[in-house]
Amino acid sequence: MARLTALEREPAKIVAEINTLRSARSEETAAIKVVPSGKVGDPIDHNSAIEKKIALFRRLFRGRSDVFPIRWENGTTGRSGYAPACANEWQRGICEKPKVKCSACPNQAFLAVDDMSTERHLRGTGANGAPFVMGVYPMLADNTCSFLAADFDEGEWRRDVFAFRDTCQRHKISVAIERSRSGNGAHAWIFFEEPIPAASARRLGAFLITDTMERVPDIGFGSYDRFFPSQDTMPAGGFGNLIALPLQGLSRSSDNSVFIDESCSPYPDQ
Numbered sequence: 001m002a003r004l005t006a007l008e009r010e011p012a013k014i015v016a017e018i019n020t021l022r023s024a025r026s027e028e029t030a031a032i033k034v035v036p037s038g039k040v041g042d043p044i045d046h047n048s049a050i051e052k053k054i055a056l057f058r059r060l061f062r063g064r065s066d067v068f069p070i071r072w073e074n075g076t077t078g079r080s081g082y083a084p085a086c087a088n089e090w091q092r093g094i095c096e097k098p099k100v101k102c103s104a105c106p107n108q109a110f111l112a113v114d115d116m117s118t119e120r121h122l123r124g125t126g127a128n129g130a131p132f133v134m135g136v137y138p139m140l141a142d143n144t145c146s147f148l149a150a151d152f153d154e155g156e157w158r159r160d161v162f163a164f165r166d167t168c169q170r171h172k173i174s175v176a177i178e179r180s181r182s183g184n185g186a187h188a189w190i191f192f193e194e195p196i197p198a199a200s201a202r203r204l205g206a207f208l209i210t211d212t213m214e215r216v217p218d219i220g221f222g223s224y225d226r227f228f229p230s231q232d233t234m235p236a237g238g239f240g241n242l243i244a245l246p247l248q249g250l251s252r253s254s255d256n257s258v259f260i261d262e263s264c265s266p267y268p269d270q
Contacts, residue, residue: 034173034190045269054115057122060191061245062146063136067110068117069242071133082135082242085111103238124249133181133248139229139240144195148205148227149243153185155223158264161186163219165262167212173204176259178246179266183256185223187243199232 044056069082084102087109088094094107102108111117113136120126121134138145152161161177165188168175176189192201205227213221230241244257247270251257258266 034192050119051115054118054122057247058113058115058118060147060189061136062195063113063138064140064239065113067137067239068113069135069137069239071131071135071244073131082244084108084239085117087111121245122247122249124252131250133244135242135244137239137242139198139231139234140195141234142195143198143233145198145201145229146192146195148190148192148201148229150188150205150209150227151185151225151243152188152223153180153225156219157185157223160219160221160223161188162262163212163216164188164208164224167208167215171208171211173208178259179256179264181244181248181251181257183254186260187246189246197232198229202227202229202232 044052067084070085071080071082073080083089083097086095086102088107090097096105117134120132124131126132138147138149140146150161150164152164165175165177168188168190173190176191178187178189180186190201190204209221209224213219226241228241228243234240246257246259248257255266259270260266
């Protein structure tokens with residue numbers, strides 16, 4: 001009986017949460033200043049100097065600047081993942097991966113984000129000619145963030161991400177859609193003029209997802225995975241979830257990791 005009573009209360013709880021989201025949107029998130037489309041500074045195109053391109057990229061995709069993740073891949077096992085870029089990585093007697101996690105290592109020598117690492121990502125290869133894929137930790141040390149990214153994977157990701165985009169446009173929120181590196185998913189990026197609390201950014205995202213599902217109830221949103229940042233506050237001893245940066249050089253050759261229009265075609269100059 002207690003379980004039945006609890007189940008009966010669930011719809012009311014859900015309705016209350018939706019109303020809370022609406023209230024948050026009208027009060028708190030309405031004050032969030034989103035970077036308008038085409039208003040990110042001086043016009044940059046393929047003829048611009050590489051320094052200006054890098055500056056624009058770093059201005060938009062601002063995360064933690066004191067550490068960044070890079071992708072690794074084991075050619076023998078086929079396993080892959082991301083780890084913080086560190087000057088001491090695999091140094092004998094210093095680096096004890098995988099026994100000791102990077103976040104708990106007493107010999108941390110994390111590399112800061114700089115123009116060189118950004119350029120390697122955009123070109124696609126590192127100094128040794130190997131693929132170079134850079135990520136970003138969206139949440140800053142003070143629990144704020146400069147962007148919100150919604151992740152859509154597999155399934156009906158095209159339908160879902162553009163339904164999300166339409167909702168953003170209805171609320172006059174600029175959003176950029178990136179096809180992921182795999183080519184079988186997308187990220188919807190919303191940029192803020194200045195860092196805001198991660199909790200506020202995620203409430204904005206929750207409102208947009210909820211509003212999309214109410215506006216187009218038959219889509220189900222099965223491809224929606226998560227937001228980045230993925231937490232409201234920084235986990236103790238960690239960096240928060242990472243997201244791969246777009247416009248990776250090698251992936252771009254396959255029209256992946258690029259920004260796309262409503263027909264899923266890449267924009268010509270990016």
